[in-house]
Amino acid sequence: MRKLLNTLYVTTPESYLTREGENVIVRVENEERFRIPIHNLEGIVCFGYMGASPHLMRLCSDNNVGLSFLTPSGKFLARVNGRVRGNVLLRRTQYRRADCCDASLEIAKSFIIGKIVNCRTVLGRGARDHGAVIDCDRVRTVDALLIENLLKIEGCDSADTLRGIEGNCAKFYFITLDELILKQKDDFYLIERNRRPPLDNMNALLSFLYTLLAHDVESALETVGLDPYVGFFHTDRPGRASLALDMMEELRPFLADRLALNLVNMKQVSAGDFLKKENGGVILTENGRKAVIGAWQKRKQDTITHPYLNEKISIGLLPYVQAMLMARFLRGDIDGYPPYFMN
Amino acid sequence: MMVLVTYDVNTETPEGKKRLRRVAKECVNYGQRVQNSVFECLVDPARFAKLKHDLCDIIDEDKDSLRFYYLGKNWKNRVEHFGAKEGYDPEGLLVA
Numbered sequence: 001m002r003k004l005l006n007t008l009y010v011t012t013p014e015s016y017l018t019r020e021g022e023n024v025i026v027r028v029e030n031e032e033r034f035r036i037p038i039h040n041l042e043g044i045v046c047f048g049y050m051g052a053s054p055h056l057m058r059l060c061s062d063n064n065v066g067l068s069f070l071t072p073s074g075k076f077l078a079r080v081n082g083r084v085r086g087n088v089l090l091r092r093t094q095y096r097r098a099d100c101c102d103a104s105l106e107i108a109k110s111f112i113i114g115k116i117v118n119c120r121t122v123l124g125r126g127a128r129d130h131g132a133v134i135d136c137d138r139v140r141t142v143d144a145l146l147i148e149n150l151l152k153i154e155g156c157d158s159a160d161t162l163r164g165i166e167g168n169c170a171k172f173y174f175i176t177l178d179e180l181i182l183k184q185k186d187d188f189y190l191i192e193r194n195r196r197p198p199l200d201n202m203n204a205l206l207s208f209l210y211t212l213l214a215h216d217v218e219s220a221l222e223t224v225g226l227d228p229y230v231g232f233f234h235t236d237r238p239g240r241a242s243l244a245l246d247m248m249e250e251l252r253p254f255l256a257d258r259l260a261l262n263l264v265n266m267k268q269v270s271a272g273d274f275l276k277k278e279n280g281g282v283i284l285t286e287n288g289r290k291a292v293i294g295a296w297q298k299r300k301q302d303t304i305t306h307p308y309l310n311e312k313i314s315i316g317l318l319p320y321v322q323a324m325l326m327a328r329f330l331r332g333d334i335d336g337y338p339p340y341f342m343n
Numbered sequence: 344m345m346v347l348v349t350y351d352v353n354t355e356t357p358e359g360k361k362r363l364r365r366v367a368k369e370c371v372n373y374g375q376r377v378q379n380s381v382f383e384c385l386v387d388p389a390r391f392a393k394l395k396h397d398l399c400d401i402i403d404e405d406k407d408s409l410r411f412y413y414l415g416k417n418w419k420n421r422v423e424h425f426g427a428k429e430g431y432d433p434e435g436l437l438v439a
Contacts, residue, residue, distance in 0.1 A: 008438075009437060020371075022372035033439055034431070036433065037371075037375075298436070301434075
């Protein structure tokens with residue numbers, strides 16, 4: 001398996017990225033602050049409004065390093081795409097499948113099955129580890145509901161029905177996630193999931209983590225030669241990376257939701273790391289962002305055994321592995337797309 | 344793997360000075376400068392073979408010397424730092 005490389009996060013406002021030889025250089029007011037050889041990197045994520053030289057963009061594109069620009073609050077702005085590469089036959093197969101309703105429904109089902117199963121695992125683990133302090137009955141009721149929906153997926157015959165099932169599950173899952181917030185309950189709670197903008201601390205934290213995950217999934221899909229913009233569950237919309245969103249469904253509970261819960265329960269973030277704006281939206285402060293990014297990067301280094309490949313990989317490689325499996329499935333090397341089930 | 348690259352290039356002649364600059368430039372492309380002629384390079388074996396080849400091409404074997412220390416995968420517990428100019432950990436959190 002490929003080695004997971006590092007991601008460079010640029011958080012200082014007014015910094016400018018340039019290239020020197022094979023190095024990425026971060027400059028602030030024309031003074032060099034940081035340099036690193038490109039071959040150590042997997043991606044570069046810039047927060048805040050700053051620039052990068054075209055020369056550097058070329059370096060990134062030549063080395064397959066994802067370069068994304070985000071607003072200070074973590075909202076996705078743009079990503080730099082190099083030449084279209086990868087296998088055109090693979091992409092064509094992907095488009096054909098996406099155009100065919102039945103075929104995309106089958107793939108969409110895999111994503112949602114993965115999602116619901118992982119949601120159940122997250123809730124189940126919470127109930128097992130903290131059974132004494134949380135309302136287990138509530139978790140159990142929702143769990144039963146998730147199972148019920150899970151069984152419905154098999155026989156569901158339209159994309160809209162599937163969307164309905166997904167929406168239902170997500171709604172109940174998020175409000176139950178509130179039970180698993182054990183510490184700092186006054187500052188962190190989940191009454192419902194809201195976004196654009198997120199209206200409370202927990203929602204802001206989740207949104208921020210999802211943006212980080214989206215960057216990784218999109219890069220992974222591009223690495224294996226798939227088009228991140230053509231999805232099977234999410235429909236095409238200009239500027240929306242639908243396939244990346246599809247693939248995130250199954251990875252979110254494991255990679256983002258659990259991490260968010262840990263951050264709050266271990267008190268690695270606190271109310272002071274969030275800022276309420278005039279429009280009611282909540283964003284992370286610079287310190288809060290650093291804490292979350294730190295935890296995210298650390299989490300990616302942990303290793304797991306991938307249940308399908310039966311191979312040890314670092315968690316950060318999960319999006320890449322799933323993208324690879326998707327490519328194999330589209331090529332016809334395997335019979336179905338195996339979603340990732342956390343254990 | 345982590346490789347420590349150190350060099351001594353004889354700079355008595357203008358050609359020597361030129362070689363020194365070229366060696367340094369090549370090393371910067373692959374790793375992090377931790378001291379004046381000391382570089383820490385986190386590289387895969389293929390990339391390292393390339394680096395070694397390039398550097399050996401540049402130096403004059405009668406006058407200069409080049410040393411590689413292989414620190415392997417668990418290099419972190421083999422390195423201790425004191426004093427100023429602490430470098431970054433290429434496998435750790437990179438925030439600029």
